[in-house]
Amino acid sequence: xxxxxxxxxxxxxxxxxxxxxxxxxxxxxxxxxxxxxxxxxxxxxxxxxxxxxxxxxxxxxxxxxxxxxxxxxxxxxxxxxxxxxxxxxxxxxxxxxxxxxxxxxxxxxxxxxxxxxxxxxxxxxxxxxxxxxxxxxxxxxxxxxxxxxxxxxxxxxxxxxxxxxxxxxxxxxxxxxxxxxxxxxxxxxxxxxxxxxxxxxxxxxxxxxxxxxxxxxxxxxxxxxxxxxxxxxxxxxxxxxxxxxxxxxxxxxxxxxxxxxxxxxxxxxxxxxxxxxxxxxxxxxxxxxxxxxxxxxxxxxxxxxxxxxxxxxxxxxxxxxxxxxxxxxxx
Ligand SMILES: [Ca+2]
Ligand SMILES: [Ca+2]
Ligand SMILES: [Ca+2]
Ligand SMILES: [Ca+2]
Numbered sequence: 001x002x003x004x005x006x007x008x009x010x011x012x013x014x015x016x017x018x019x020x021x022x023x024x025x026x027x028x029x030x031x032x033x034x035x036x037x038x039x040x041x042x043x044x045x046x047x048x049x050x051x052x053x054x055x056x057x058x059x060x061x062x063x064x065x066x067x068x069x070x071x072x073x074x075x076x077x078x079x080x081x082x083x084x085x086x087x088x089x090x091x092x093x094x095x096x097x098x099x100x101x102x103x104x105x106x107x108x109x110x111x112x113x114x115x116x117x118x119x120x121x122x123x124x125x126x127x128x129x130x131x132x133x134x135x136x137x138x139x140x141x142x143x144x145x146x147x148x149x150x151x152x153x154x155x156x157x158x159x160x161x162x163x164x165x166x167x168x169x170x171x172x173x174x175x176x177x178x179x180x181x182x183x184x185x186x187x188x189x190x191x192x193x194x195x196x197x198x199x200x201x202x203x204x205x206x207x208x209x210x211x212x213x214x215x216x217x218x219x220x221x222x223x224x225x226x227x228x229x230x231x232x233x234x235x236x237x238x239x240x241x242x243x244x245x246x247x248x249x250x251x252x253x254x255x256x257x258x259x260x261x262x263x264x265x266x267x268x269x270x271x272x273x274x275x276x277x278x279x280x281x282x283x284x285x286x287x288x289x290x291x292x293x294x295x296x297x298x299x300x301x302x303x304x305x306x307x308x309x310x311x312x313x314x315x316x317x318x319x320x321x322x323x324x325x326x327x328x329x330x331x
Pocket of ligand 2 (some may be wrong): 233234235236254255256257258259260
């Protein structure tokens with residue numbers, strides 16, 4: 001094993017670091033020096049148990065902490081401050097509402113540190129940071145992320161994916177979740193979509209049963225039995241009820257307090273190629289223009305069923321939906 005750290009360091013001010021094994025440390029003047037006892041060394045610290053660099057909420061990618069990371073609750077609250085202002089941090093690198101410090105009660109704190117986590121990321125309440133709707137793998141159409149299509153009636157504008165049969169929920173933290181925590185309902189008919197839940201990293205995927213596709217005004221609900229190391233899901237969300245709604249929720253979900261289910265509206269209107277939330281002759285014009293395309297067609301070109309081709313099969317779908325108006329959410 002190579003050395004984790006070799007060189008001259010400001011040893012007096014090196015505290016609460018995860019360093020690992022085999023380090024060779026010299027003080028700034030070149031004299032050999034010992035690390036402060038607040039640093040974490042040894043084989044446990046060799047495996048920081050980080051998630052891959054990815055969007056975990058906030059403006060920059062971060063490495064999330066796995067639940068067995070030795071960085072959890074092993075920093076110093078007193079040192080977790082802005083180096084310019086000296087003010088103690090109230091959030092991690094992701095910014096508000098990702099609270100820092102956050103105590104994980106099942107993990108012992110260190111003395112004389114407290115319970116801030118080492119690094120850019122603080123495990124806290126799990127929040128929903130993104131919803132993605134897509135078709136089967138590999139997708140013919142680009143998966144549709146709601147990351148920015150929230151905060152107004154845009155959230156309920158027709159999803160531009162033909163043959164959509166998967167909805168994914170990305171959480172800010174590692175969670176424990178099972179199929180019993182998720183429902184996907186057709187708001188018009190009141191019926192539920194049958195499917196299967198899978199979890200990969202911080203992303204939960206609800207895939208509809210074979211041959212079933214999303215249709216209608218759809219309510220995705222994740223209940224607050226979902227939990228992470230930091231507590232139960234913080235999922236509160238205010239949905240638009242009309243294309244002209246304003247000031248509705250943006251990611252991340254929640255109100256800063258543990259608990260609160262996540263309920264999210266989205267619209268799948270096959271044949272609404274121009275995304276007016278109404279199926280009419282204007283959509284036929286788009287289909288007609290691209291009719292005969294055999295591969296690579298996108299939803300807006302008239303590919304209602306998401307097979308990459310534009311043909312009569314798509315027109316049957318549009319015709320079956322003709323006149324449907326989903327500009328308002330059903331009450
Ligand atoms: Ca912590
Ligand atoms: Ca809450
Ligand atoms: Ca339309
Ligand atoms: Ca097609």
